[in-house]
Amino acid sequence: MxxxxxxxxxxxxxxxxxxxxxxxxxxxxxxxxxxxxxxxxxxxxxxxxxxxxxxxxxxxxxxxxxxxxxxxxxxxxxxxxxxxxxxxxxxxxxxxxxxxxxxxxxxxxxxxxxxxxxxxxxxxxxxxxxxxxxxxxxxxxxxxxxxxxxxxxxxxxxxxxxxxxxxxxxxxxxxxxxxxxxxxxxxxxxxxxxxNTIDLSTGLLNRNRFIKDVEAFQAGDLNTLSAVFIDVNGLHGINNRHGHSAGDSMLREIANLCKDYFPDNDIYRMGGDEFLILCKNESEEAVTTAARLLYEAVEQAGYSISYGVETQDADFDLDKVVRDADEKMIAFKKEYYRCRRDEAERVSRN
Structure with missing residues (x-):
């Protein structure tokens, strides 16, 4: 009773x-x-x-x-x-x-x-x-x-x-x-x-949740705001060679590594092979170091990612910090594929 x-x-x-x-x-x-x-x-x-x-x-x-x-x-x-x-x-x-x-x-x-x-x-x-x-x-x-x-x-x-x-x-x-x-x-x-706000494949937050968080965003007591934008390299090739289950397995493993290196931050699967990590009140150096360690861990797991890091310490704008991190990721990815092409050309000449 x-x-x-x-x-x-x-x-x-x-x-x-x-x-x-x-x-x-x-x-x-x-x-x-x-x-x-x-x-x-x-x-x-x-x-x-x-x-x-x-x-x-x-x-x-x-x-x-x-x-x-x-x-x-x-x-x-x-x-x-x-x-x-x-x-x-x-x-x-x-x-x-x-x-x-x-x-x-x-x-x-x-x-x-x-x-x-x-x-x-x-x-x-x-x-x-x-x-x-x-x-x-x-x-x-x-x-x-x-x-x-x-x-x-x-x-x-x-x-x-x-x-x-x-x-x-x-x-x-x-x-x-x-x-x-x-x-x-x-x-x-x-x-x-x-x-409605969770990506069922990886367990991360999804784009719907990101949109809601953008709408509800307030600077409040923020000292710094950082975004790490990640794009997986070679997902399309893995899907073609080994099937979508292999691609899904890779995305889950990368998602778990994101959780390992950014355990206290909001991590979103933005769709397909793109991930976003938002870090609040953490130094730019700490976020950049964690992103580099994540990159190395993904490489050791046999996969590859491109990423960009952007940090704001005033005039906080969530949309802008994400866009800037995305642009840096795109530049990183272009360089990644340029290096691969150069490597492939050297191999073919030899």
């Missing part, structure tokens, strides 16, 4: 951390509905000359509207949540004790249980509902009966706390089921996002 409760609380926290904006939208939606209901109740209270009830319903509507605008336009949802908690605890307790509108106001407790637990905050809603249950037992059946300002009939006082318990149980069950579905959906979405 304890483990089950821990699982429920973990799911709830997991959802809230990732769906804070959706929660704020839900709360604003509930605020609009609740404010409209309170306005209608205020009109009814005016008709029935119920001054205390009118004061609570009209003020609740006003503060919910204020909370709505603070949340929507100022990004401050704390005030709105605070108003919900104040209404559901203090105002609805007052309704119950006073027996407003001939005892009808106590029925708001049934609505509050669902509204708070499902749409606002499961954990806080559970605590508020537990408080309401204890309050009902103490005031309707227990030793605090003298606090009541309204003469509820005996049947209502005996049965309403247990009706509330049944309502509380249903609301808890529904809220937990909703959280379970939300949790499963989030996991599935994150799984899809993972596969």
């Amino acid at each position: 304890v483990e089950k409760i821990k699982d429920i609380l973990y799911m709830d926290r997991y959802i809230l951390e990732r769906e804070s904006r959706a929660r704020d939208r839900n709360q604003r939606g509930i605020a609009v509905i609740a404010a409209a209901v309170f306005v209608v109740m205020s009109l009814l209270n005016i008709k029935q000359h119920s001054s205390v009830m009118l004061a609570t319903t009209s003020l609740s509507a006003v503060f919910l509207v204020i909370g709505y605008f603070l949340s929507k336009y100022k990004g401050n949802s704390k005030f709105l949540r605070g108003m919900f908690y104040l209404i559901f605890m203090a105002v609805f307790t007052l309704y119950t004790v006073m027996g407003g509108n001939e005892g009808f106001a106590a029925l708001w407790l049934l609505v509050a249980t669902y509204a708070v637990m499902i749409s606002i905050d499961f954990r806080v809603g559970f605590i508020i509902s537990a408080y309401h249950f204890v309050m009902l037992m103490l005031v309707f059946i227990g030793p605090l009966n003298g606090l009541l300002q309204y003469a509820y009939n005996e049947t209502f006082m005996l049965r309403f706390p247990f009706l509330f318990v049944a309502n509380f149980a249903f609301a808890t069950y529904i809220a937990i089921r909703i959280r379970s579905y939300q949790y499963a959906l989030l996991l599935k979405q994150e799984e899809l996002e993972y596969f």
